[in-house]
Amino acid sequence: MHYVYLLHDEEGKLYVGYSSDLKKRLQDHKYKRVNTTKTYEEPSLVWYCAFKNKKAALDFEKYLKAGSGHAFAQKHLVI
Numbered sequence: 001m002h003y004v005y006l007l008h009d010e011e012g013k014l015y016v017g018y019s020s021d022l023k024k025r026l027q028d029h030k031y032k033r034v035n036t037t038k039t040y041e042e043p044s045l046v047w048y049c050a051f052k053n054k055k056a057a058l059d060f061e062k063y064l065k066a067g068s069g070h071a072f073a074q075k076h077l078v079i
Contacts, residue, residue, distance in 0.1 A: 002057035004064065005048035008078055009040040016073065018061040022048060047077040 003022040007015040007029060015037050019025035025034075026045060032038045051057035063069035 002051045002054045003048050004051070004057050004061045006046050006064075006073060006077055007037065007040070007043040008046045009037075009043045011041055013040055013043075014070075014073065014078065015040065015043065016061055016064045016070075018057055020054070047073075 002020050003018065003025075005017050005019070005022060005025075007017065009015075015029075017025065028034050029037050029040075029043050037043055049057075049060070051060070064073050
């Protein structure tokens, strides 16, 4: 499976990511082994979606990182 996920930290920062091993990737974020989220304070998983197709997952990740996709995530996926 391929996963697209959203992390949110206490300061309101949002991170969109992709992984084929979500459990391991979340541990990497937790233990500050991911450069882009090292500065996040207590990042927590707020949403994820599983895809059978890697291309579909990467396309959706790219969409969420774009302007309209970011707005969609803020409005519908982040509490």
